[in-house]
Amino acid sequence: MKQSVEYNIIQDNMRPGAITRDGMLGHDRRNLRDIIEADDAEVHRLGLTHTSVAARMRDLRDAGREGLGETVTVLERFDVRVDSARGKLPCPFRHEGLFEKEFVEVLNRGNGARTTFTALNIHMIEGHGFYEGLGSPFRLDPARLARALGLFHET
Amino acid sequence: MSSILTAVAVICAINTALAILLLIAEALIVDTGECRITINGEKELTVNGGRSLLATLKDEQIFIPSACGGRGSCGLCKVAVREGAGPLLPTETPWLTPEERKAGIRLSCQVKVRRDLSIKIPDELFSVRQYSTKVEDITDLTHDIKQVTLKLLDPPEINFKAGQFIQIEVPPYALTDEPVYRAYSISSDPAEKDRIELEIRYVPNGICTTYVHKRLKAGDTVTLNGPYGEFGLSDSDSEIICIAGGSGMAPIKSVLLEMARAANPRRCRYFFGARSGRDLFLADLMRSLEKKLPNFSFIPALSSPQPEDRWDGETGMVTEVVGRHVKDASRAEAYLCGSPLMIDACVKLLREKGMPEDKIFYDKFA
Structure with a gap:
C-alpha cells in the first residue's frame, strides 16, 4: 500500500540511528502503514483495541513503579519491575515532548508469558497503533503482548 | 512493455547518478580537513x-x-x-x-x-584514561546481578575515588554491529589499584548487560575508560545515611570499604532494599564491616520476604524502613544509589525528615 509523504518522514525517524540505535522497524521491509494496518487487524481479531492494550500496560507500569526498581506483584498474578536507563526519547510520529527511557518487565504468572515494554511503546500503541516492526528489539507482537498482559482469553 | 522497462532503467540510472553525486559531495563537503x-x-x-x-x-x-x-x-x-x-x-x-x-x-x-x-x-577529564583489562572472575551475586572483577593490564593501575564510575566498551556482537559504551559504578576499594569490581544487573534487551551476563567469561579482555563522576563521601563529621537497591550497592560498597580501611568513626546507617532473600547480596560482607566500623550498621529491608527466607529483619519498602528508623535527618547527609524511582522517593522522604537538599547526594541510574 502506498503511504503519504508524512508517513515516509515518520518511517525515516524509525530507521536505525535516527532516534534509537537499532531503530523501530527491525528487518521489516513493509511500509509503515502496512505494518500498522496488519497489527490493527490482529488486535481487532483478538477482540481488543489499542486503547485497552495501552491502558493495561499503563496500569501495570504505574503499579510496578511502587516497587522503586524492584519487582512487585500486581493483581496477584503479574510480577512487574519498572526501571529506567539514562536519557529520553522523542516520539517518531513527531509529537511534542520526550519520553523517559523507562522499561517495564512483566511476567504473567498465570500463563508464564513475559513481555518488556517502554513508556514510548505505551504511547505509540495508544496514539498510533504502532507495535514496532518485525525483528525490532522492542517489537510487541499483539497476540503475545495480550497474552502477557492477561488480555487474551486462552482456550 | 519495452517502454516501461526503458522508463524503469532510466529512473534507476538517474537514482544511481544522484547517489554517486551525494557520495562525492559528502566526501568533499563533510570531510572538512x-x-x-x-x-x-x-x-x-x-x-x-x-x-x-x-x-x-x-x-x-x-x-x-x-x-x-x-x-x-x-x-x-x-x-x-x-x-x-x-x-x-x-x-x-x-x-x-x-x-x-x-x-x-x-x-x-x-x-x-x-x-x-x-x-x-x-x-578532571584529563585524568580519564582508556584501560585494557582482563576478566579475572565473574560471580553471581543474585539471580540477575553479577560481580565482574577486572584485572588492569595497560595501564596496570587506576586511581579513582570511592563512588566514581567507569564506562565499559562492548564490542560488536549479535546485539550491536558497532562498539557501544555503558557506565557502571566501581564497587571495589580505591586502594586496590590493579583491579576493579563492578556489579551489573541484567536488563532485558540491554546491549551491555546481555553481553556481560550471556557472553563474557573469565580470561576475556575488556576495554574501559574512566574514572568519572563526583559522587562520593564528603569531608565532614555528619552522620551518614546510605540508601541503595539492586546494583546500587556498588558505589556504596566502595565508599564503605574505604571507610573501613581508614577506620572512619562517622556514624553511618546503610539501608538496602530488596524484594526477597534471593535479591539480597553481600550481607556477610556488610556484617563484617559492622565489626570493623563500630558506628556503622547495615539495615537490609525485604519488601516481600518468602517463607524459605526465614526473615526476621526489616520488612517493607526501603523508604518505609528508613521512615521508621530516621526521625530527624536535619543534621545528617545522605548517599543514594539505585533506580530513579527509588531516588525520587528517598529524596522526598529525607526532605520531609528535615534534611537540607544540598546534603542529599545521589547517583541516579537514569
Missing part, C-alpha cells in the same frame, strides 16, 4: 574534521562521559563550546537549560567538527 580544537585555552589539538566532537575527542584520548553512544538521547556529554560550534540543533535543545544555552553548553555528540573550535571541559 584539518581543524584545531583549543581546550581550556591551553591545550591545542589538530584533528581531521567531519566527525562529532565526542568521537573526535575520544580519538585523542579525551573521554567525555556518554551513556547512549552518541545518539543524543542521554544528555550526558555536555561541554562548553566557546567558538566554532554552529547553531544549536533541535536534538540538543531538550537537554539544555536556558542558563546552559547562554553559557554555550552543547552536546558533544551532536556538534560536528567542521571548523576550528574552542571548548572548555572539566580538568
Whole structure:
C-alpha cells in the first residue's frame, strides 16, 4: 500500500540511528502503514483495541513503579519491575515532548508469558497503533503482548 | 512493455547518478580537513574534521562521559563550546537549560567538527584514561546481578575515588554491529589499584548487560575508560545515611570499604532494599564491616520476604524502613544509589525528615 509523504518522514525517524540505535522497524521491509494496518487487524481479531492494550500496560507500569526498581506483584498474578536507563526519547510520529527511557518487565504468572515494554511503546500503541516492526528489539507482537498482559482469553 | 522497462532503467540510472553525486559531495563537503580544537585555552589539538566532537575527542584520548553512544538521547556529554560550534540543533535543545544555552553548553555528540573550535571541559577529564583489562572472575551475586572483577593490564593501575564510575566498551556482537559504551559504578576499594569490581544487573534487551551476563567469561579482555563522576563521601563529621537497591550497592560498597580501611568513626546507617532473600547480596560482607566500623550498621529491608527466607529483619519498602528508623535527618547527609524511582522517593522522604537538599547526594541510574 502506498503511504503519504508524512508517513515516509515518520518511517525515516524509525530507521536505525535516527532516534534509537537499532531503530523501530527491525528487518521489516513493509511500509509503515502496512505494518500498522496488519497489527490493527490482529488486535481487532483478538477482540481488543489499542486503547485497552495501552491502558493495561499503563496500569501495570504505574503499579510496578511502587516497587522503586524492584519487582512487585500486581493483581496477584503479574510480577512487574519498572526501571529506567539514562536519557529520553522523542516520539517518531513527531509529537511534542520526550519520553523517559523507562522499561517495564512483566511476567504473567498465570500463563508464564513475559513481555518488556517502554513508556514510548505505551504511547505509540495508544496514539498510533504502532507495535514496532518485525525483528525490532522492542517489537510487541499483539497476540503475545495480550497474552502477557492477561488480555487474551486462552482456550 | 519495452517502454516501461526503458522508463524503469532510466529512473534507476538517474537514482544511481544522484547517489554517486551525494557520495562525492559528502566526501568533499563533510570531510572538512584539518581543524584545531583549543581546550581550556591551553591545550591545542589538530584533528581531521567531519566527525562529532565526542568521537573526535575520544580519538585523542579525551573521554567525555556518554551513556547512549552518541545518539543524543542521554544528555550526558555536555561541554562548553566557546567558538566554532554552529547553531544549536533541535536534538540538543531538550537537554539544555536556558542558563546552559547562554553559557554555550552543547552536546558533544551532536556538534560536528567542521571548523576550528574552542571548548572548555572539566580538568578532571584529563585524568580519564582508556584501560585494557582482563576478566579475572565473574560471580553471581543474585539471580540477575553479577560481580565482574577486572584485572588492569595497560595501564596496570587506576586511581579513582570511592563512588566514581567507569564506562565499559562492548564490542560488536549479535546485539550491536558497532562498539557501544555503558557506565557502571566501581564497587571495589580505591586502594586496590590493579583491579576493579563492578556489579551489573541484567536488563532485558540491554546491549551491555546481555553481553556481560550471556557472553563474557573469565580470561576475556575488556576495554574501559574512566574514572568519572563526583559522587562520593564528603569531608565532614555528619552522620551518614546510605540508601541503595539492586546494583546500587556498588558505589556504596566502595565508599564503605574505604571507610573501613581508614577506620572512619562517622556514624553511618546503610539501608538496602530488596524484594526477597534471593535479591539480597553481600550481607556477610556488610556484617563484617559492622565489626570493623563500630558506628556503622547495615539495615537490609525485604519488601516481600518468602517463607524459605526465614526473615526476621526489616520488612517493607526501603523508604518505609528508613521512615521508621530516621526521625530527624536535619543534621545528617545522605548517599543514594539505585533506580530513579527509588531516588525520587528517598529524596522526598529525607526532605520531609528535615534534611537540607544540598546534603542529599545521589547517583541516579537514569
